[in-house]
Amino acid sequence: MSYVDNNHQHIDVTVQGEEDKPRRFDAVFNSAPLGAMQQMGLEGLKLNWGTKQAIRSLGYGASCKIGVRFRSLWWIHKLGIRDGGQAKTDLPIRCCVYPSYNMHDPPEQPGVLFVSYTWSQEAERIGALISRESPDKEEALKRVVLHDLARLHSSTDAAYEDLKHTITAEYLDHYAYNWYADPTSVGAFAYFGPGQFQKMYPSIVQSHGKHVIIGEAASSHHAWVVGALESAVRGVYQFLWQHSRVSEAAHRAAEDYAADRVPMPFGPVPAEYDRTQDIRVPDGVDDAAVPSPRGELARQQAMMEEIRLKQGGDFLDPSIVSERDVAPILAVVSA
Structure with a gap:
């Protein structure tokens, strides 16, 4: 971007693929x-020093989200979790969010559970298992998520084995997202x-x-x-x-x-x-x-x-x- 001063200031924006004809x-x-703004050509805007410093070095938080679609709402009919809310753990998935929008739907129909919401170092660690082609190339992530999900909701080893078998059989597909791997965001939010x-x-x-x-x-x-x-x-x-x-x-x-x-x-x-x-x-x-x-x-x-x-x-x-x-x-x- 650059200023054009012909008695009335305009901004010319050059779009990739349109280098020969900037938009005014x-x-x-x-x-x-x-972080994404840093990749833009902003020299012609004559930004103030504080803004240029912020574009270069303002901290951005890491964050990842993982949703899993199951054949049924097993957390309702098997565990009796009928209200929306959160469960937190020291396991890698960290925070599991139970949806409130579908808690009155028939529990036998397919539904999505927000299995993991992570920030900071936890997001960086689980983000190492997330592929840009999610859910492709994420067998390790799937294994960790199903294990953590069963362990989070089990008080004994026997209960864990039973629930792990259930949710593995109920699994349909999943999608994971890592904001620091996105070139259009380069981080989740200003931190x-x-x-x-x-x-x-x-x-x-x-x-x-x-x-x-x-x-x-x-x-x-x-x-x-x-x-x-x-x-x-x-x-x-x-x-x-x-x-x-x-x-x-x-x-x-x-x-x-x-x-x-x-x-x-x-x-x-x-x-x-x-x-x-x-x-x-x-x-x-x-x-x-x-x-x-x-x-x-x-x-x-x-x-x-x-x-x-x-x-x-x-x-x-x-x-x-x-x-x-x-x-x-x-x-x-x-x-």
Whole structure:
């Protein structure tokens, strides 16, 4: 990706196989995990130093999941496990999850058991048995999973042998997935190391509305789907606010966000950007003429990134920031 500045900045995106004809956009929302983002050519975007550091070195957690399809729901009719939930063990499968969506289905029909959910070192270890062509070439994994599953639900050796025979006969097929072996994710979720959240996170979410990083890593609720959704709302708000100076439609939409008029899942602006309790309007200033504190932090991040890009360096130099640069936020004063 690269900026094209012909009095109105655009972003040119070169897609593999289309090198001779880049696609041009007014803005790009980049939702790729940072490990996969590192494989993109981003030099032309002039990213800030903190973002470049995060793309290179932000920690990502390892995680693996294994689902097995059985001929019947044996954990219900044989063991009486009728509610959804989890069982945890020190065996390699670590966490077995009983589904709640099919617990009222006839137990004689086929069903899937979420046999293993692992993180960190446990995921790296069991991930060594997972093939990219799962379930092909996974005989060792299948052997470990069936053994652990029978051992987890047995209190004696005799019970183990009986259950192992049952689940082996009931086995139909399985599918396993290792996120660190996926070139489009290069890890399961952002797992900030010591000091990384404080030093890198503010830079990741600091966007001037042209190249906007979204996804769970760009949220304080990282590693969760809700974080990915919140990051998208924050990114859209920054984009709208930056373009509200030249677009009436963007201006109206940004005002709706600031006034908390956008319903879920498209709003509201995440709570971390709500500075209603921290910012007051100076005496004598019409509240209606001042941007809402609800999105103030997101607006400041967008503005500071725009100023840095105009300065041309990897870091924002506060010593040369002019009053004109920060005029859009001078109307809102910290208490």
